[in-house]
Amino acid sequence: MTTKEKNLLDLAKLYLPGGSNGNAITMDIIIEKGLGPKVWDIHGNEYIDYSLGSGPMLLGHSHPEVVDAVSSQITKGTTYFGLNKHMIDLAEEIISAVPCAESIRFANSGSEATFFAMRAARAFTQKEKILKFEGGFHGMSDYALMSMMPGKPQDFPIPTPDCEGIPESIRENVLIAPYNNSQITKQIIEKNHNEIGGIIVEPIQRVIPPKIEFLQSIRELATKYKIPLIFDEIVTGFRLDYGGAQTYYGVTPDICTLGKALSGGFPISAITGKKEIMEYFSSKNMSQNELVLQEGTMNGNPLCSIAALTTLKILKRPNTYKKLKQTGSQFIKAIKEKLFEFEIPAQITGEFCLFDIVFQNDPVVDYRSMLNRDKIKTKKLNKSLLDQGIYKNHSKYYLSTSHSEKEIEKTIDAIQLSFQKI
Numbered sequence: 001m002t003t004k005e006k007n008l009l010d011l012a013k014l015y016l017p018g019g020s021n022g023n024a025i026t027m028d029i030i031i032e033k034g035l036g037p038k039v040w041d042i043h044g045n046e047y048i049d050y051s052l053g054s055g056p057m058l059l060g061h062s063h064p065e066v067v068d069a070v071s072s073q074i075t076k077g078t079t080y081f082g083l084n085k086h087m088i089d090l091a092e093e094i095i096s097a098v099p100c101a102e103s104i105r106f107a108n109s110g111s112e113a114t115f116f117a118m119r120a121a122r123a124f125t126q127k128e129k130i131l132k133f134e135g136g137f138h139g140m141s142d143y144a145l146m147s148m149m150p151g152k153p154q155d156f157p158i159p160t161p162d163c164e165g166i167p168e169s170i171r172e173n174v175l176i177a178p179y180n181n182s183q184i185t186k187q188i189i190e191k192n193h194n195e196i197g198g199i200i201v202e203p204i205q206r207v208i209p210p211k212i213e214f215l216q217s218i219r220e221l222a223t224k225y226k227i228p229l230i231f232d233e234i235v236t237g238f239r240l241d242y243g244g245a246q247t248y249y250g251v252t253p254d255i256c257t258l259g260k261a262l263s264g265g266f267p268i269s270a271i272t273g274k275k276e277i278m279e280y281f282s283s284k285n286m287s288q289n290e291l292v293l294q295e296g297t298m299n300g301n302p303l304c305s306i307a308a309l310t311t312l313k314i315l316k317r318p319n320t321y322k323k324l325k326q327t328g329s330q331f332i333k334a335i336k337e338k339l340f341e342f343e344i345p346a347q348i349t350g351e352f353c354l355f356d357i358v359f360q361n362d363p364v365v366d367y368r369s370m371l372n373r374d375k376i377k378t379k380k381l382n383k384s385l386l387d388q389g390i391y392k393n394h395s396k397y398y399l400s401t402s403h404s405e406k407e408i409e410k411t412i413d414a415i416q417l418s419f420q421k422i
């Protein structure tokens with residue numbers, strides 16, 4: 001560590017609670033630049049990046065076409081509050097790509113988008129409770145931070161607040177079900193459907209893939225009881241496929257939220273879905289007591305909108321997802337071979353573009369099924385990889401279209417060395 005780096009880290013400790021922005025993968029590195037599949041710290045160390053800014057950089061860092069598009073907009077102004085052409089073009093492109101999308105509103109982050117989606121669902125149904133799944137992550141709102149990572153999980157459907165500062169009253173408005181468990185989820189919905197205003201689910205919960213029958217069963221129950229089904233596609237949108245997880249798994253929700261991969265690293269998110277629900281955001285069509293407010297200073301600003309439009313233009317090109325899938329599948333196969341070679345009790349869970357190595361033998365199907373995984377091994381592996389120039393989130397590898405065989409090979413070498421050590 002250089003003196004410059006140390007001084008900056010000391011300042012971070014002085015000024016930022018916990019010395020971090022709340023996100024840090026490690027508190028010992030300050031990132032200075034990112035290009036393609038790599039990032040560099042201020043010391044000049046190079047890392048192959050599987051964090052991708054926690055997901056947004058699906059095209060890799062600083063994609064030249066996104067940079068050009070954004071640069072050309074910057075000289076024309078960055079935000080106007082009113083309508084702009086890029087936002088309208090972006091709305092059209094998303095609606096043509098995403099199966100559930102008929103009408104759309106923009107916000108700035110995933111947390112906002114899921115918050116507004118839940119609010120719209122409650123207004124539409126005139127029912128207050130939200131059903132969410134244990135271990136599901138939907139951002140930082142009070143509703144989302146219920147049983148996202150309960151230390152002592154309670155009996156379903158009782159929620160546990162994930163942090164301090166969440167009003168007691170929120171507990172009354174959230175029900176918790178086990179992900180991938182159609183039977184218990186059905187029981188909870190059947191018992192409480194008169195009070196459930198919306199069902200929110202990550203189509204892939206963190207790195208746990210869905211059983212297709214589970215997604216289908218919540219779709220059927222939501223339809224039966226006229227409860228809006230919200231897919232939180234902040235992670236999966238435009239990542240698994242151009243039409244997101246709903247295209248990939250063939251199950252269409254009523255509303256979905258989009259963010260991260262949508263925009264090449266610029267802060268924009270979206271709430272999109274059926275017109276009859278989205279209309280609640282319209283002051284023209286709704287009376288004052290029906291209207292759902294959804295306003296934001298930077299919503300749909302031209303800078304983020306053109307970044308997103310350009311990102312989508314690139315992602316839409318032929319073979320983008322085919323190639324990403326090939327690279328991801330090869331990567332996963334190579335890790336599996338190493339696990340086998342070293343006889344390590346572990347599995348890879350997730351999909352080709354987002355996955356993790358979980359050190360346990362029992363199948364990973366929901367939050368509780370992962371509670372006994374060997375977290376120490378994961379920590380050791382992550383530390384060893386970081387020391388070898390592999391930068392990733394604690395519990396996920398995100399793959400970008402810019403990762404080539406070269407980076408994958410280097411990573412596999414680092415994984416092999418780490419397995420030897422642990």
Ligand SMILES: Cc1ncc(COP(=O)(O)O)c(C=O)c1O
Pocket residue numbers: 054108109110111112114137138139140202232233234235259260
């Ligand atoms: C599924 C999901 N929903 C919502 C969010 C919140 O998004 P943001 O961090 O942009 O607020 C995240 C963030 O990781 C997420 O993974």
